[in-house]
Each structure stands twice: as C-alpha cells, then as structure tokens.
Amino acid sequence: MAGLVYATARAFVLDGFNKKFLEIQRINPSCATYLVDVGFSHWTKVHFMGKRYNIMDNNIAESWNQVLKEAREYPLIYMLEYIRTMVMEWFTVQRTRAARSSSVIAPKCHEIMEENFESAMAMAVRPISDFEFQVQIRSGECFTVKLVEGSCSCNEFQSLSIPCAHVITAANRLGVSIDTFVDVAYFEETIRHSYEENIYPVPSVGGNSTVGTASGTRGDLNPPFTRRPPGRPKKIRILSRGEFKVKLCSH
Template sequence: MRKVVVVDGTSMKARYGGCLLTASCQDGNFQIFPLAFAVVDSENDDSWEWFFRSLSTFVHDTTDLVFISDRHNSIYTGLRKVYTEAHHSACTVHLWRNVRHLYKPQLLAGLMSSAARAFVIEDFNKKFLEIQRVNPGCAAYLVDIGFTHWTRVHSQGKRYNIMDSNIAESWNQVLKEAREYPLICMLEYIRTTMMEWFAVRRARSARSASVIAPKCREIVEENFESAMSMAVRPISDFEFQVQIRSGECFTVKLVEGTCSCNEFQCLSIPCPHAIAAATRLGVSIDTFVDTAYFEETIRHSYEEKIYPIPSVGGHTTADAASGTRGDLNPPRSRRPPGRPKKIRILSRGEFKVCFISVKT
C-alpha cells in the first residue's frame, strides 16, 4: 500500500450511541482498503490515542507515513503522542467548505483547491496571489493553517493523489445503514462487506493479464495521448528535454524517476513528459510505474481470506474453558428524545452551508 492513511470518526445511531472510528487507505486500483475500525464512547483524546496505539501494532511509525483527516483536536493530540515521526495533513474538502462559508465568493474555493493540488511552487504562488488579491482575510486564514498542512507542493510527506478524506467518507456511506444496527450486527455487517470485497477483488486481479491496475492504466493511456505532440531531445543517455506546444520545456530523468513538472515523482505514475521520453528511448512505460500500482501487488493485498467469526451468537472457546460468560454490559446512557438525525454531524471547524435561490 502507498503509505497514506485516512482516519475519521462518525456517530452511531443505535440505542446506546457511541462513535465509530475508522482508518482506511487506497489500493493500487484506487479502491477503498479498510485498515481498522473501532467503537468508542465519543471522539475524545483518550479514544483516539487508544485507537492509534492499536493501529501502530501493524501500521508502524515512519517518516514516509502520512495521515489525512479533518481538523479535530483529538486526532491531532493522539497523533502527537503515538505517531511522532509520521506527518499529518488536513483534508482539503473540509478546508474548502470552511472557505466557502467564511468568505462567500465561490471563486475563492476554486482557487484554494487549485493551490492545494499544484505540483510546483510557481503554480501554487500564482494561485495564492490570486487568493490574496480577491480576499486578504482568506489568505491569512490559510497561512495560519500552514502551507505544509494543506498543499501538495509544500507537504512534508508524500500524499500521492489523496488530497481529502473522501476515502473515509465513502466508507462511512457504505456503513450508513449499519450504524443504526445493534453493535454485534453492525460489526458483522462490516465483516461480511469486507469478506465480499476481498473475494471479488481477489478474483478480478487473478483474471487480469495486465501488468498494472485498470485505473492506473487509464491514467497512463490518457498521458500517452498528450505525449504524442511533444518534442523530445536527449541530454544524456537517460535524461531528456521535453518541449510542449506552448514552447515550455521540461527536464525528465528516467533513472531517478523525476520530471521538472513534479507530477512524476508526486504520483509515482509517469507524466506525459516522462512517457514522451520513454517512448523516444523505446522503453516500456510500465517499468516506470510504482510497484504499488502493479496487479501482482494488488493480488498480495487481497490474498488473505476473511472468515466468519465462530463466537457470534454464542460463547468463545476461551470463555467456555475458563468457565466465564464474558458478557459485555451496555454503557449507562440516556437516549435523546425524538427520531435520530440522519444528516451527517459536521466535524469541528466545519460549517453548514445554506444556498438561497433568488428569482429574477
């Protein structure tokens, strides 16, 4: 897996409430790969710290690990205590919603999104200067957050294509109905969903005759079409100058896997300039794609099987041997009056946006 983990918390709608914490990432075919999930009383410092300590038993703390989440204070606190070497980045979608609420013009949100996704400093500076010109207050707000926290070009870790927490939001959407079930039923729903995903994806990958995953193949083919109109001139054996139609030139170093556009090294997928250079050299483009996108890697990702849990509906073997029942009593809680809300609860620092239509 590419070492980008998206964490999120969402409320449960069952009788006793609670919160479901999740950690997810993407496989090489840009599909959701759930890593861990846990039920806690609420999103607080103790809950997130315990969750991260449990997660750290198999997602180890390294300098090339990146966490992406909303700006919940307890997530920040837990990461500071457990993952001291990993980097933490903010979800750009949550920031985009805040910008749209605080600073009304829609133009700002688009400029902020473009600045966050820029691959080179020059493009980022150009977009951020436009933000300053349109609304200095919005620019000051983004500066206070820190460029390293929300932009790709200034990020201290490698975010690849994952600029937001949509992975976690999509996973929460899959579990939307299950979050109204009793606890054991909800957990069994999660298990059977993952069991089916693993089986289907394992079978699809086994049938594939391609070297790289389908979604990655689409990106490579799209970049290949753009590369056909570029002029390539050699600098050395494996270094090339690539000129596009506008006259702008880029330097591609195939051995290092870099391009001056910075897209090649950020996504670990050959950009159009790198593809043009590889075609000139007569080398297969697939060799420059990161192994995370290989079908073989995806097959290894799903080779483990998920089986039913024997203890569901009865006692575990350990309980029977020890003579204890091991029952879990529900927490002492008072269910709020009225029908449970269906609308997603906004994260801390996130604002509700209302649209008003005006007839002319």
C-alpha cells in the same frame, strides 16, 4: 473558486502553487485567510512532506460514514457483522476483477498513463546526456527528465510514481518500455496480493460459553458498566475539525 482551490491543492511545483494561491487572494481574501489558517501541509501536494500520491481526502471515516448510513441504526453486534460482510464482499469482487485482468498495470493507473501518452505526442524532446532529456511543451516551457534518477522537473513523476507526459516522451526517444517506470504499487500482481486473504464469519457462541479475559482468567463476557446518556441517540454525525454547516438559500 472551488475549481481554483482544487487546482492549487494539486499543484506539483511551488511556482504553480504560488500563482494559483495569489489568484485566490485576489478574488476572495477571506478564503485565502481560511486556507492559511488550515495549514498548507494539510491540503496541498507541494507542501506535504510525505507521499500523498493522487489522493486528496478529508478523512477515511467520512467515507465509512456514508457507507454505514443504513447500519448506524443497528445494535452494535449487528453493525459489526454488517461491516464484516461488506468488506468480505469487497474483497471477493476485487479479487475476481484482478484475476480476470491480463494487464501488468492496474486499470486506473493505465488510464492516467494513456492520458499522459496523448499529451506526450505534442512535445519536443532533445537529449542532454545518455539518460537525461529536455522536453519542451507547446507553450515553450521546458522540463528536465532524468530517467536513471527517476525524476522530472515538473515533480509529477516523483509525487505519483507514475510516468508523466515528459517522462513518456523521453522514454519513447530512448526506446525504453514505459511500464518500467511505474511503481510496483500500481502492478496488478500487487493488487492481487492485497486481496488474497479471506474474511470468514465469526463463529457463533453458545449461551453459557466463556472467553478469556484480559487478566488471563476465564469468565463471562459482559457489557461494560456505563451509564447511558439522557435523551435519544444522535443520528447526525459530529462534524470533523474544520467543517461547518452551510445553510442553503431557498428560492
């Protein structure tokens, strides 16, 4: 069921989504009802109105929750410094990797294109016009590629901005470099610019130093007047909307 939901969420065309979702309804109606209640636009590519690319994530906060598992016990200032140092190291690692790369396209994008290139070798291509082609796969299904418009009837090219196997087949027939169809967001140069800024340590502040307040006057920076809730602080994170605890059966 997990694999079926995964495939349904990543369907690029409506027909493919409908076939997979009907299969979910047949196998597990309660799961289908749950997915309908969530809303198709929240978990599927084909119903999402914006650009989801190839990323399907619940919430960026979930990733940070995992990263900050150790720092969660620290006092606030130390936790912020932990985050700053970690991000600083991440920027350094990514900047070094990008500087060493001699490729025009980013590594992950290059891997996807290599997989698509292997699939393209088994496809037949026929010209419709100068820059439009019919690409047929082994099963007999045909796709229409319009290179000037940057589209393919499979919708994968438009969704990911990375040449699908059908576009690669058409580009090879025309003798055009495949890299020209990759969005600039996947260029190594773009990644270098993403990490070119430096993250510096926060200067230490003296014992009686003062800082500007919101009103523009100067005064001591004191903690806010809040009442600490009773009991020990909770260590278990609060579940996001739609999440629920699953009890594991012991054998």
